[in-house]
Amino acid sequence: xxxxxxxxxxxxxxxxxxxxxxxxxxxxxxxxxxxxxxxxxxxxxxxxxxxxxxxxxxxxxxxxxxxxxxxxxxxxxxxxxxxxxxxxxxxxxxxxxxxxxxxxxxxxxxxxxxxxxxxxxxxxxxxxxxxxx
Numbered sequence: 001x002x003x004x005x006x007x008x009x010x011x012x013x014x015x016x017x018x019x020x021x022x023x024x025x026x027x028x029x030x031x032x033x034x035x036x037x038x039x040x041x042x043x044x045x046x047x048x049x050x051x052x053x054x055x056x057x058x059x060x061x062x063x064x065x066x067x068x069x070x071x072x073x074x075x076x077x078x079x080x081x082x083x084x085x086x087x088x089x090x091x092x093x094x095x096x097x098x099x100x101x102x103x104x105x106x107x108x109x110x111x112x113x114x115x116x117x118x119x120x121x122x123x124x125x126x127x128x129x130x131x132x133x
Contacts, residue, residue: 001082002069006061009094013060014053016098021052024106031113035120048109052102059101060094 028048032041072079080086 002066005069005082005087005090006063006066009061009066009090010057012091012094013057013098016060016095017053017056017102020056020099020102020106021049024052025049028109031110031117035113035116051105055105056098056102060098062093062097065093066090 025045029041029045032044032048035041036044069080069082082090
């Protein structure tokens with residue numbers, strides 16, 4: 001039963017990360033092509049989508065939390081049983097964990113992209129002012 005839970009949480013985290021990657025594909029592409037060249041932007045977008053999958057799956061599949069179904073908490077306790085209520089809870093935790101991890105990663109990306117945009121825009125304004133004088 002544990003192995004089934006591990007596989008199911010992995011698949012759900014992968015599907016959730018895929019949905020997040022699909023939803024943020026165009027915004028990431030537009031930001032990266034604005035900041036860097038088209039060729040480099042495509043490469044960085046591909047890397048960022050890979051990072052969404054890695055961060056999303058690792059945030060959704062919480063192996064350290066799943067260990068409670070294998071080992072008892074105390075000496076005299078039995079490991080937890082996977083009831084239907086526990087399945088629902090674990091699936092919910094997987095979806096929320098995946099989305100939370102991806103959201104934090106994208107927040108960091110967008111903050112750095114904002115700083116980079118301000119720097120690039122500043123250089124562009126300075127270049128146009130130098131050409132006009």
